[in-house]
Amino acid sequence: MHVVGGLYRELCDIPSWDATMGSGGRAALAAAALLPNVELSTFASSVDHHAVLAIQTKGIAVHTTNRASPIVFAYFHPLSAPYIEPPRGAIEGDALIKAAGEAVLRFGFLEGDAVVEANRAVYDPQTWRNPPSFWANGSTTKELALVMNELELRSISELDNLASAAQHILKKEKAAVVVVKRGTRGASVYEATGKVTHVPAYRSRKVFKIGTGDIFSAVFAVYWAEKQMPPSEAADLASRFVSAYCDTREFNFDEPSLQLREPVSSGGGGVIRLEGSIMSLGQRYTMEEARFALRELGVDVLCPQLDATVTGWNVDATLVISDGLPAQALARIAKDKDSAVPVVVLNERATAEMVLACATWTTEDFTTAMYLTAWAAGETQARRIQQ
Template identity: 40%
Template sequence: MIVAGGLYREECLSPVWSRIFGSGGRAAAAVSQLSPGTILHAYGARQWADDARYSMEAFGVAAAITEIDADISFTYFHPLSTPELHPDPIIRQPPLKVAGEVVLRFGFVEGDVVVSADRVVYDPQHWDDVLRFHENGSQAGTLAIVLNEKELQLSTGQYEEADGAQALMARTGANIVVVKRGPRGAVVYDGELTAHVPAYVSESVFKIGSGDIFSAAFALGWAEQRLTAVEAADAASRAVAHYVASRSALLLPGMASIGEAAPDGTVGSIYLAAPFFNLGQRWVVEESVRALKALGATVFSPLHDVGTHGNAMHIASKDLEGLRSACAVLAILDGEDAGTLFEVGYARDRSIPVVVLAEAPRPESLTMLVGSGCRVVRDLTTAIYHAIWAATK
């Protein structure tokens, strides 16, 4: 397989992550064992281009790196945060050119790639590039576009997913469109066929690069192994579950049979139980609300939906009213706040599932939480995903 995509520095504060990977590097590494002779075409910072070549060689990947001056990096506070892109501005480079039987093409921030292949999988990486596959002269005998819900909406102006997929196929000539929905799986549009593919549950969720793994596994299955688009998307979803739990990019034989399918249905209301009495606590609440809503959840946040004005009886009654109508609770255990712990106990007494984020707990403080059936996790992204799965009916 030929992979054309970015080689970038990736940094994350929590959980700690520091790698030179990017979409192209990660995807090439992913397919290397099952697609011998994989070639990566990318730009790379002059200061670490040789290191990247050696790293790719260790995976069995031949890296054709066009060296540039910029050391491009994506820096995350946590995996669901909006990354900071450096440097600013980024100088655009002349386009790369690749041709072959099977090509996986990603969007670049510093350049472009002109591809010609029998089968192409295109992951644009940004909504502004979704409709531009052919603009630079790229050609594909059969074209599959893989993108997320937001990219589809913004690029087509259609907020009904099926309408957006049909519009995208009409405007680009794509034969297949795969729409990724994060914890809610993906939907495959293949001509007149529409099929939902589930997400697969993992104990932990490391989100950075998960979309790259999906596209790589889909390209391997559909473009090289000639699986149907639905079969390839299902295998890709399982590969993502393995990656987000292990952070290992390699696709290995047998992955197509692993994984427990996440619930398939409507995401109900999620009650956010958390203290919000200082800036740090307030920031976590705001980030949690933003991330949950971005992934399709409805959120009841006492801070936003009830507020802090009024007497204790008024606030408590309104909070509990929202809690009783919730399908799941996401509890931020910061400092063992009494209100948060009360809400957790209230929810469990009513058999409402609870996901607890406890980053640095005292072991003895978790006894009643674990004993009453709460799922306790250590990072925000994992908590967000498991709360959505718990609220899906």
Template identity: 35%
Template sequence: MDRGPHRLAVVLNESEAGGSDGAVDAAALMARHGAEIVVVKRGPRGATVFERGGDAVEIPVYRSDSVFKIGSGDVFSAAFALHWGERGLAAASAADIASRSVASFVDGHALPLDDTTNQSAVAVRAADQRRIYLAGPFFDLAQRWLIEEAFRILTEFGAEVFSPLHEVGTGLSADAIAEADLEGLRGCSKVLGLLDGADSGTVFEVGYARALGIPVIALAERLDAENLTMIAGSGCEVVRDFTTAIYRVMWAGGR
């Protein structure tokens, strides 16, 4: 069947497009690939659609209770191709459906997705992007690796992160460390708490944050409900996997 003239859209992530600072040269990408559309996927911040001769359009990310990342990029690209390339929707509309499709997929891990996928999904808009306080123990290799990985990913997503390991370290007195850590915490708008191991310092930081009314995303993969009584009871959002914790703290404070 003749589908008319050849059309091309380039769908890629931020690192492929030029980085998380938003410096995307869409015109150069269009010229290089002979494309009329460029879609830049921005992880927990949605996507941006660039159209030749038009303004950039921001596409929201949609909330999900959990985030199973494997295959999510393929789902976005496939949904966009179907609705833009096959069904003729405007690029921004197709990208919005693709974003909804991703939210459904990462939450339910199931395919195929039908045309009514996630119509009631809630968009994350204007999430608070002030500093994230990264609370967690770093006394052994595994703990330190998790802190480093969380710090790296959040930074790559464009977040400003206060990490006691990176900003304060361990070479000061207990009084000086506590003062510096709590001063940093007071300057943050949300907390990611890595709670496995139930480190007393991390638990204290989480409680201090809640006393100040700062939202806390608490990652607890191995702690049982009994050990999370005060954490959950004080209004922390408890999640059970690392990727979901990263996304939920990025979304915290959004409308």
């Protein structure tokens, strides 16, 4: 399989992460864990030399086209918006790569573009900012699958309804498949035949979000483009592999164990109560950041500390930022336990025994806490609807 995508340095403060992968590098490493004879075509600067060598040691044939400088994505945490250096506007985007293969995975680039020729191609545009058509630069393929998230799909189609947007793109792009990544909701697979399949997200003990979309696209390409598996089955395997990668950030996938991965049995949504303290600037920042992250995951958030005018706290799950909790919050958390409301505790420092006793899940990681809570809320809502 031939992967065509970016090689970018990634930095993250919490949790600590420093690796030069990007969409192309990560996807090639994921594919090489499942297939022999993987190729990567990418742009690289002289500073990226050691990263290229590291990828080559995995048996991947790397073809590089020169760029002036490295490109760095810096995150405070995996759900934060990255700082990009050089800034997008300062990156020249007119360089060109040409690549061919029976099965090709093409990503969008910051610093250029790729013209590909394939029997089966998977295209992940990697941006909602006016993403170009697969065909616009002269790329060709006999069968095309597009993999994108909901924001990218709606931006390309200019339609809000997910199914209508997918059908529009299937026709516009002459695609066989459109796979829509939906975060905590899993993924939806739309085929030109009219078949629609919804694939669940799968649980992981930890959630490291940087690059999970790259893993999904890579695994989908392996099984659909290379092994010619039905797209719904390829997407389900991709979702399982994402779960495994979130746990370890490694590429030593154990395919048999993937069948043991637990699906998240919800369609997303739900209402979450966020508990914490806002007495200090750091506490207030964490609470605001958590509320924003949860809303980005598609759930409604109520917060007694930040929403003083809101009354009524019936919720599907509770997230506790355990740092100086006021007495009223402790009382509400105790009531949650009595009412069988799932409670997720972000426990970055010593936590009161009473809070830990009420916890359904406890984690020290911010991103993991957001996902555990969103999953719990969605599952509670799904059970309530079924009753």
